[in-house]
Amino acid sequence: MAEIAPEAGFLRNGKLKTALLQHQSFSSSWLSERLFGLLFSGLVYPQIWEDPEVDMEAMELSAGHRIVCIGSGGCNMLAYLSRSPAAIDVVDLNPHHIALNKLKLAAFRALPSHPQLVRFLSQENERGNSTAFQHTIAPQLDPATRSYWQKRGLSGRRRIAVFNRNIYRTGLLGRFIAAGHILARLHGVKLSDLAQARSLREQRHFFDTQIAPLFDKPTIRWLTSRKSSLFGLGIPPQQYDELASLATDGSIAPVLRQRLEKLACHFPLRENPFAWQAFVRRYPQPHEGVLPAYLKQENYEAIRACADRVEVHHATFTELLTTKSAGTVDRYVLLDAQDWMNDQQLNELWSEITRTATPGARVIFRTAAEKSIIEGRISPALREQWNYLQPRSEELNLQDRSAIYGGFHIYERRA
Incomplete structure (x- = not known):
């Protein structure tokens, strides 16, 4: 490729x-x-914003499965390795995501202990991380990826130096979250104070009294009525239109308020690393909460042992599938990519998914709105070959800690 x-x-x-x-x-x-x-042509997602623990439950992922997934920030692919799949093909259209996925894989292969891995990939203000890269990780990388991370920017610092600070505050998503914090501060709200909550009741109180009123502010309603306001979340115009279909007055502020309420209030803060990134702009320390699945100690050895089973491709999902033989893929992870697609692209994608799927294969994806994006849009001949596991989809959507999507969907290939 x-x-x-x-x-x-x-x-x-x-x-x-x-x-x-x-x-x-x-x-x-x-x-x-x-x-x-x-x-979108720069780094967008330093981390994924889909819950891979929900993904693994939805896929019923187990040893020996062959997976094709979209890379994004790479956290999902690494989490899937904890279940010992036979192979994972990662695709992404953004070359910065390609470089980040390859770096995270190399970190698992090269760093000799779990504490060193966590220090490199999740902790802020660790000035030795670029040194660890130079001496330990860089030799594991292909020349192009190594050159990418060694390149110096306008500040004179190498790209890899971002791991000395906090990579999760960078990229389009990191800057969008920073802008959200600044906007809240201008209205007298310090979002990071949510970290002081010690119970779901306290989380709810903070949301109701501090965060929810922000969505009634004229400035915020004006901003959220414009498509470009959500580009920082990686939401393209087509996906904004899906969100706007849920609005009643031209502003999607009520929709965003509902999604943020789920993020802030529906899960204990200790158990939700997505909430930590949104409201505190970092991952929790051990005494504060849990890390994402790929950084948990109990998953470290399995992920490290399977890191060589991943291939990363600069390709579309459909393009990669055209290189596969019929009946050779067990699991497909589309994230929210279909929200971007027209009917022709959807049908081309599902033609290749159907051709390459094994009996009982599963496809999972998310949508900005609640409904499944493929219903009524892919051909009946393709659709009839798949079962929509709607009750299970709705059940797992409620468990998705990332909280920003309207729908989570599981389709299973009929035998």
Whole structure:
């Protein structure tokens, strides 16, 4: 699979342009798509924003399964390795995500202990991390990825130096969260104070008295009525339209309030690393809460042992599947990518999924709105070959700690 240089921007990334540009040139929708593409051409997700523990339950993931998944920040792929799959193919259109996935895999292979891994991948203000990279991790990387992390920016610092500080405060998502904190502070609310809550009741009180009123502020309602306001969450124009379909007054502020309420109130803070990143902008310390699945000590040895079973590709999901033989894939993880697709792209994707799926294979994905994106859009001939596990989907959607999606969906290949 051909690679693309991580320095290549949106204008040179043909795969990303094809995925994003759906409208005629110079229309308002085309301009929105192009602006999103320019933002998306850098690092977007330093971490994923889908709960891999829900994913593994939905897939009933076990040893020997062969998986194709979208890379994003790489945390999901690493978590899946804890179940000892036979192989994982990771695809992503963003070359910065490719470099990050390869770095995280190399860290598991190279760093000799779990504490050193956690120090490198999750703790802030660890100035020895770039040294650990240079002496231990870099030799595990291919030349292009090693060069990417060693490249110096305008500040004169190498890219890898971000791990000395806090990588989760970088990228499009990290900057969006920072902007949200600044906006809240301008309205007198310090979001990180949620970390002081010691119970779900206290979390609820903080949300109701401090966070919820923000969504009634004219400035915030004005901002959230514009598509570009959510580009920092990695939400493209097509996905914004899905969210807007749930709104009644032109602003999606009530929809965002509902999603943030789930994140802040539905799970104990100690058990939700997504809430820590959103409200505190870091992962918890051991006395404060749990780390994400891929960083838990009980998963370390299994992930490390399986790290060589992953291949990372700069490719679309459909493109990668065309290289697979029929009946050779057991599990598919689409994240929310289908929200970006037109009907032709959906049918091309599901044609390849159906061709490559083993009997009983499962596909999981998320949607901005509640309904499944493929119902009524893929051909009846394809749809009839899959069972929609709707009750189980709805059950697991309630358990998804990331909280930002409207729907979680599981489809199973009929035997």
